[in-house]
């Protein structure tokens with residue numbers, strides 16, 4: 001079966017041909033480990049997990065290598081470590097934060113039915129490779145040392161002749177435009193506004209390593225060089241697929257391409273670039289900085305979103321109902337629908353006595369849409385058809401439904417329990433009720449004083465709790481706003 005994938009670089013869906021069919025190589029940018037992952041962060045993990053499963057199916061499980069890194073060096077990690085463990089030396093505190101966050105991340109994505117990647121490299125274990133790439137870039141005239149920093153020069157890359165891609169191609173931006181649009185207050189160690197950091201000095205007490213480029217003081221790597229180094233170490237100079245969220249296209253992936261292609265004198269880093277769309281709340285990207293996020297853990301184990309906890313299979317199915325490149329609006333109503341789907345699938349397969357832990361083969365009717373740039377919703381539409389037939393007594397349809405669910409990682413073993421635990425409509429407790437009432441009142445006050453920004457902020461905060469606002473009229477016909485759990 002032909003696999004077709006959309007490539008961000010060429011902006012088209014193309015037939016996928018691995019560089020080496022005996023080892024298909026995929027790299028996906030992983031989490032920065034300083035806090036619980038939110039459900040937006042789970043989207044690339046789930047999307048590329050399905051692709052990993054598909055590649056294993058098409059090429060053989062032992063012929064696919066999936067690398068997803070762990071970024072364990074970052075300012076946000078340092079800040080969190082200093083805040084949470086003020087009594088400990090910073091390096092020890094950092095280790096505590098990163099080890100604990102990595103464990104939490106694994107528990108969470110395991111619960112979402114994701115397979116572990118073949119390799120999960122940590123940035124701090126690849127500093128030698130980062131230094132080696134930086135030395136190559138300096139030697140090639142693509143990078144320079146200034147005030148104990150090493151900077152990459154996109155201008156030098158585009159001035160070089162022969163065989164290199166032009167900087168800006170992946171993001172579809174021209175360097176000239178970027179220069180024109182650059183802010184005026186450029187850091188003093190940069191020759192050009194578009195130059196980016198490969199290596200920087202560490203502050204006292206921060207993690208540090210011997211620096212490249214003849215710099216005598218110890219330092220630490222920039223973020224982009226980490227992925228060039230880890231993909232090189234585990235997949236080589238060129239590999240098949242590089243993935244991540246759409247927000248990573250620029251600057252992160254653009255800079256990875258620049259570093260890797262200039263260091264290894266190659267025209268491409270990855271043959272296919274794939275990016276998932278945003279998971280959104282009320283039309284905005286779910287993100288830590290906007291504060292409109294709900295963690296995977298909260299969804300699985302608390303009633304923070306939509307007034308009840310949600311089984312991993314329900315979260316996963318909800319994620320798979322939307323094409324991976326389209327935005328998803330994350331609502332309690334969508335989760336409730338997925339829960340209903342799983343309940344009805346459970347009813348459809350249970351009478352046929354299929355082995356719940358057994359892995360039935362995925363039907364071609366599911367592989368075919370997935371091989372067409374991961375068309376999840378067409379695959380799920382097939383599952384609904386089989387459920388209908390299975391309910392009417394069709395054993396083969398039940399087996400196909402089970403096979404599709406197993407292939408998609410929808411954890412059939414947990415269906416029965418999931419359905420039971422969610423059967424009773426969760427009661428909204430008094431504390432939540434009081435909190436929602438207070439937020440609605442605060443929003444009304446903000447609107448009365450024409451503070452629209454605050455009123456929008458509160459609406460978003462409620463949306464992130466799975467609560468929607470309802471405009472209505474009171475007994476005297478005056479407009480009032482009430483709330484309800486989105487269902």
Ligand SMILES: Nc1ncnc2c1ncn2[C@@H]1O[C@H](COP(=O)(O)OP(=O)(O)OP(=O)(O)O)[C@@H](O)[C@H]1O
Nearest residue numbers: 031032040041043044244245277278279286287288
């Ligand atoms: N709302 C979202 N929808 C889809 N993917 C997302 C979303 N937010 C982050 N990602 C993806 O999650 C992965 C981990 O990213 P990272 O650890 O940098 O999170 P982040 O972008 O810092 O989160 P935040 O945006 O909340 O600050 C990346 O592939 C990123 O593209």
Ligand SMILES: [Zn+2]
Nearest residue numbers: 029030227252
């Ligand atoms: Zn990366």
